[in-house]
Amino acid sequence: xEFLVIQTLNGLSYGLLLFLLSAGLTLIFSMMGVLNFAxxxxxxxxxxxxxQITHWLGFWPGLFVAPLAVGVIGMLVERYGLRRAHKHGHxxxxxxxxxxxxxxxxxxxxxxxxAAVEYNPPPALDGPLFTVFESSFPIYRGFMAAVAIAMLVxxxxxxxxxxxxxxxxxxxxxxxxxxxxxxxxxxxxxxTFGGGCALAALAGAVGGPAFVTDPGMAAAIGPIVFxxxxxxxxxxxxxxxxxxxxxxxxxxxSVSLDGSLGGLLKPLGVAASDGTFLAEVMSLTLAQxxxxxxxxxxxxxxxxxxxxxxxxxxx
Amino acid sequence: MSTxxxxxxxxxxxxxxxxxxxVLFVLPLVFRQGFALTxxxxxxxxxxFALSYNMLLGQTGLLSFGHAVYMGLGAYFAIHALNxxxxxxxxxxxxLLPLVGGLFAALFGALIGWVTTRKAGVAFAMISLGIGxxxxxxxxxxxxxxxxxxxxxxxxxVGPTPLAITYGPALQVYYLIALWTVLSMAAMFALTLxxxxxxxxxxxxxxxxxxxxxxxxERVRLLMFVLSAFFAGIAGGLAAINYEIVTAETVSTxxxxxxLLAAYIGGVGFFFGPVIGAVVFTxxxxxxxxxxxxxxxxxxxxxxxxxxxxxxxxxxxxxxNLRVMKFGLLGRLVRPYGWALAAGLLALAGxxxxxxxxxxxxxxxxxxxxxxxxxLVAPFSATPWLVxxxxxxxxxxxVSVAWRRVRTGWDEVQREIEAKLTASGLA
Numbered sequence: 001x002e003f004l005v006i007q008t009l010n011g012l013s014y015g016l017l018l019f020l021l022s023a024g025l026t027l028i029f030s031m032m033g034v035l036n037f038a039x040x041x042x043x044x045x046x047x048x049x050x051x052q053i054t055h056w057l058g059f060w061p062g063l064f065v066a067p068l069a070v071g072v073i074g075m076l077v078e079r080y081g082l083r084r085a086h087k088h089g090h091x092x093x094x095x096x097x098x099x100x101x102x103x104x105x106x107x108x109x110x111x112x113x114x115a116a117v118e119y120n121p122p123p124a125l126d127g128p129l130f131t132v133f134e135s136s137f138p139i140y141r142g143f144m145a146a147v148a149i150a151m152l153v154x155x156x157x158x159x160x161x162x163x164x165x166x167x168x169x170x171x172x173x174x175x176x177x178x179x180x181x182x183x184x185x186x187x188x189x190x191x192t193f194g195g196g197c198a199l200a201a202l203a204g205a206v207g208g209p210a211f212v213t214d215p216g217m218a219a220a221i222g223p224i225v226f227x228x229x230x231x232x233x234x235x236x237x238x239x240x241x242x243x244x245x246x247x248x249x250x251x252x253x254s255v256s257l258d259g260s261l262g263g264l265l266k267p268l269g270v271a272a273s274d275g276t277f278l279a280e281v282m283s284l285t286l287a288q289x290x291x292x293x294x295x296x297x298x299x300x301x302x303x304x305x306x307x308x309x310x311x312x313x314x315x
Numbered sequence: 316m317s318t319x320x321x322x323x324x325x326x327x328x329x330x331x332x333x334x335x336x337x338v339l340f341v342l343p344l345v346f347r348q349g350f351a352l353t354x355x356x357x358x359x360x361x362x363x364f365a366l367s368y369n370m371l372l373g374q375t376g377l378l379s380f381g382h383a384v385y386m387g388l389g390a391y392f393a394i395h396a397l398n399x400x401x402x403x404x405x406x407x408x409x410x411l412l413p414l415v416g417g418l419f420a421a422l423f424g425a426l427i428g429w430v431t432t433r434k435a436g437v438a439f440a441m442i443s444l445g446i447g448x449x450x451x452x453x454x455x456x457x458x459x460x461x462x463x464x465x466x467x468x469x470x471x472x473v474g475p476t477p478l479a480i481t482y483g484p485a486l487q488v489y490y491l492i493a494l495w496t497v498l499s500m501a502a503m504f505a506l507t508l509x510x511x512x513x514x515x516x517x518x519x520x521x522x523x524x525x526x527x528x529x530x531x532x533e534r535v536r537l538l539m540f541v542l543s544a545f546f547a548g549i550a551g552g553l554a555a556i557n558y559e560i561v562t563a564e565t566v567s568t569x570x571x572x573x574x575l576l577a578a579y580i581g582g583v584g585f586f587f588g589p590v591i592g593a594v595v596f597t598x599x600x601x602x603x604x605x606x607x608x609x610x611x612x613x614x615x616x617x618x619x620x621x622x623x624x625x626x627x628x629x630x631x632x633x634x635x636n637l638r639v640m641k642f643g644l645l646g647r648l649v650r651p652y653g654w655a656l657a658a659g660l661l662a663l664a665g666x667x668x669x670x671x672x673x674x675x676x677x678x679x680x681x682x683x684x685x686x687x688x689x690x691l692v693a694p695f696s697a698t699p700w701l702v703x704x705x706x707x708x709x710x711x712x713x714v715s716v717a718w719r720r721v722r723t724g725w726d727e728v729q730r731e732i733e734a735k736l737t738a739s740g741l742a
Contacts, residue, residue: 035437058637081623091378094440095579095622098572102615110609110673111498188704223448230441292452298445303430306438 002133007252013141015149017210020203021221022228023155024196031172031192033090034082037097040222041198046070046201047208047217048112051119052063059122074197078190079265081179101218108215116214123152145305147206151199152241159237160226168192172235178274224251227298233311247294254290332501338587339493343486352485358597359492360553363499365577365589365596367546372575373583374507375539376519377432378440381447382547387415387566388423389548391460393555396469400474409482413495413552420548421541428540433533435522447568454563466562469555481557492553499546504586506542515539573600576618582628591629609670627636642735644728651724652701655717662710668692668703 002023025039046066053062077100085096120126121140128136159165171188179185204217211217228247230241260283301308342355364386367657371377393416399405402414431442454461461467471482482488506512517525518532526532555561564570573596581592596614603610625632639645672694675685685694692699 035440081619084623088622092622092626094378094617095575098575099615100617102572102576102611103619106609106612106615110612110670110677113677219568223444226441226444229446232439281457288456292449292456294451295445295452297451299442300428302438302442306434308637314686 002135003256005132005134006137007256008249009137010141011249011252012245013145013148013248014125014252015245016281017203017207018221018225018228018248019241019244020122020148020151020206021200021225022106022232022244023152023237025225026229026232026235026237026240027168028193028196029229031168032082032189033096034093035226036196037094037222038077038104039097039099039196040218042070042074042197042200042279043204043207043221044108044215045073045104046204047119047213048108048117048204049201050205050208051112051117051213054119054122061204063205066205067209070201070204071194071198075190077196077197078117079192082193083186101222105215105218112215114210114215119174119208119213121209143200144206144210150173151202156198164188164191221313224294227294229308230298231301231308233308236308236310239308239310247297250293250297251290252285254293257286260285327562335500336497339497343489349485353488354597354601356485356492356557357601358490358551358594359489360494360557361574361577361593361597362590363546363550363553363573365581365593366500366503366586367543367550368574368578369583369586369589370503370506370515370539370543372578373585373588374512374519375515376537377435377536377540378443379571380440380444380568381450382443382543383426383566383568383570384447384450385420385424385544385547386551386554386574387454387561387570389420389551390555390561390565391467391551392416392419392548394469394559394561395553397469397471397473397555398467399472402641405614406475408477408480409471409473409556410477410480411493412556413549416550416552416555417545417548420544420551424544424548425537428537428544432536432540434534435518437538444568447566447571451563451567454566461563461566462561464563466560468560471556471559484703488557492557495549495553499549500590503546509570511535511538527716543672576614580618580621580628582630582632584627585630585634588628588630591633595629608674611671613667639686639728639732642728642732644731647728648721648724651717651720655714655721658710658713658717661712662707662714665703665706665708665710668699669707672699672703 021039021043022262025036028034028036029041049066049069050059050062053065056063078163081100082093085092121143125140125143127139129139129142130137157165159169167188169177169190171183171185175185178188208217224247229240231247232241232243285290339359343352346355360636364382367385368379368382371379371382393412396405396407396415397409397412400407400409427446431439431446434442455463471488480487480491482491514525514530514535517528518530518535522532526536551561551565554565577587577592577596579592580595581590582588599614599617600611603613607613621628627635636645636648639648671690672685675694685692694700
């Protein structure tokens, strides 16, 4: 019970963080048709900016300045890079972001070195939030979830209640008509791209202290974010939300469970002889198989239901 | 009724391929150092790998982010086969070992491709990424096959030795790789001329029309995918023989990204594009990485520059200039090119200086001085930074001026070529 409660909370807070990342990615995809391979790199830059600003000014300014700075960088990337690559088609855009991911990783090496940096939560957020029986749930995890929920509400209100949000929504499906009505669609694209990057950076600035801030963090979480938006359905915010929680819970639970296929089948009298490949599969624990589960789910979803859980169009 | 066919021998093609094979034959006689052999071995393997990748991206229009899976699995099966030969359980000359890698890779290509090639476009790209990550994650889960962290190692000096080829000397390994490179290249080139190769192009350009002509586009994609996996597996088998060790890194997404970079930098629109790309990439990876830790940054910037300014890759740049040369107009572009090159080198020198000094300074306990291209500089003082900054900014300014001259010269030359073509009634 204690295990269940704590792990569910951990999984939810991690899932909410994943949502911060995937929300921007899925918005950018549905609007511009660009699969942004550098999205997780902006997450990493957000974490490093957060670390650096914490070093100079403190944690709270960092939390605000890092996303803003990365948002501006994102807009510049869209304006001077992506828009130019767009002339050569979608593959060129995708490859542009792919190359950008390499460059950002190397730039981080250049600026902060190859080892992890010490980016810690502020003292006010250090310590347990509450204790269930013996296990405690850290304040910082709760804070992470709160930030993500606040952003979720803000995105929802921003997209449905403000003028800019309505223009963005319209530009998702009918960019030509929106342009004809006198709106500057390229600028809307630029703002969306910058906004998506800022969200990723916020996730980085918040997630950096909870996890580890090192140059490998983009490569570690990037594919997971892709899994989230594919499973949720490309371009669907609600789907991204659902899939984020699903993957967050799955990853949290699977790393802490020791059951194996062999153990499950043993009572039924099924066993493989030792030393064979089948025996190795059977003795594999869920915790060992955890890293591949998200990808397995993604591949299954793409085969069985290519438009994802909540998607409206096939990828 | 029989039709009369005129089928001349394509002398130019035979000449190019003959020259290529000859160059591969004499290269080790010219470059005798061990390092050169290592470099050329890697280039050969990368050439096969990049060409097999281009069967997907360039010829069938399938953007894959998981191609290393097939080279990696090929390498693993080859090294296990090599160990079996060593134990005397398999009587196969090592010369034929790449075939083992190729066949098993093709088998997995058929198995995985059966699912993944149903769709093209973004769906294929995503699913290939997912499978790449999945196989990489699996590589640490099954240590019996993948060898865990340490990988699987073997000894290549085993098995029957026809013609007294033992693969002890590095030179023999070079010739093995060269032979397989030429064979694979010829086979892959021949494939582009077959009906399958042509239909693959059609499926890439317009899937709907290809389907209306009566072809199953799914089957065309699957066939190309399996064949591409086969050649990737051959590259894997050669890598297993060359390094005598296969680690989980060979199936990693890093390798998949590398082959994409190599093929695209070379140019996916031409058959020989990935060959150039493979040579350039291996040079960056092996030779340049010895000099600088920032080689991946330079490679990434080169890639971005190609994507943004020359999406046809280096092969396209080469072919367009060959066209200008054919019309005898290249002489007019030499001067603008020279200026642009000089300005570019100036800016590059400044940029490289800044990057290298930043790396130097950010490393803990760095010495006071740093050798940059033979010049000793003191990165902890302001002067070299100032010099490099001035080099970079002035170089960049000159590049933009020179580039404009290249553009006007280029447009002029193109107009003249068009005029000539129209005059001769060809266009």
